[in-house]
Amino acid sequence: MPESTPVTQDQYIPAAIAKMADRLEQSTGQQPRITRTSPLHFLLTLTNDRVCLTITWRRDGQGAWKWKHSTLAVDGKDRELARDYDDFIRIWNDPDQADAPPPVAALPALTPLEDESVLPGVIQRTLRSVRAAEDAQVTVAASERGYTLQVTGPSSTMRINYVKGGRTDYSWGPDPRNPFQVYDAYGVERTEHFSRDLNTALAQILGTASAPTVPSQLGNPRSSSVQNSVQVRRHSVIRV
Incomplete structure (x- = not known):
């Protein structure tokens, strides 16, 4: 041809x-x-x-x-x-x-939990670790199947969905069916760009080299490396 x-x-x-x-x-x-x-x-x-x-x-x-x-x-x-x-x-x-910013989509509302002492110990430890990061706003709310932890960074928001996988407190972890969602500053969901890698997504939200270790039912807890975080930032927006 x-x-x-x-x-x-x-x-x-x-x-x-x-x-x-x-x-x-x-x-x-x-x-x-x-x-x-x-x-x-x-x-x-x-x-x-x-x-x-x-x-x-x-x-x-x-x-x-x-x-x-x-x-x-x-x-x-x-x-x-x-x-x-x-x-x-x-x-x-x-x-x-063309140069005007797109309209911001509102995220589904969460009702913050009034008494965080009722949270399972696994979630409380993660909550303390995330709150130690700079420039991050953290809230936690009860959900239909457990709890949702919302982390809002300078340019994006992440929601981690916790469910109980067994009888003990240690069985709590991110929901295997829907572990987390990531939204950019305009409310557009970007979850798919992280390939279910919760820790890399959290590192990007916090703008840090590595994320606090999040106990996970998706695999062994780990911290994401600088290299992984940078790679995701480079490819986290699909553009046309």
């Missing part, structure tokens, strides 16, 4: 790219242009009179197509990428407000 030839509907388009193209068309009313720029690359371009989005996919060694690079321009000038899909649609629909 000649370089930069647009791909037609009857030609091969990887499923992930086709799915993104369909979603963008439904949201914007504009059909993206998909180009096979090399045997290893596809390029998606979506434009209107003022906004231009490009997304490049690359095939890895296992044959999977991975999102490699994105660009976003408004009125012909490159700008920072959107924070997420909804933010891109906001910019597409109203480019004059």
Whole structure:
């Protein structure tokens, strides 16, 4: 296929790219242009009179197509990428407000526990460790299945969901089905970017090299390293 030839509907388009193209068309009313720029690359371009989005996919060694690079321009000038899909649609629909922060979504309300002395010892120890960190606000609330510990840092919030796994006080730990959630400053959930690694997520919330050890039913307690924390910070926001 000649370089930069647009791909037609009857030609091969990887499923992930086709799915993104369909979603963008439904949201914007504009059909993206998909180009096979090399045997290893596809390029998606979506434009209107003022906004231009490009997304490049690359095939890895296992044959999977991975999102490699994105660009976003408004009125012909490159700008920072959107924070997420909804933010891109906001910019597409109203480019004059491209630099305005997206609206903040309210997190589900928690009712702080009045008497923390009723908490299991495992949760109390974690609570004391987290409260020792600087620039962190910590609250704990009763939940339907146990307790929720909320940690709010300078730019994000984390909720750890504790349940009882056995008869003893020591059996309390993060819920295996839903151990924690992470939200950015705009209330957008970012939990999936931490691959169920509670301690790395907590280290990022606190802005520290390592998080306080959190007893966990997900595996052995551990503290996250500086390297892991930095890697997560670099890749913790999906942008389009």
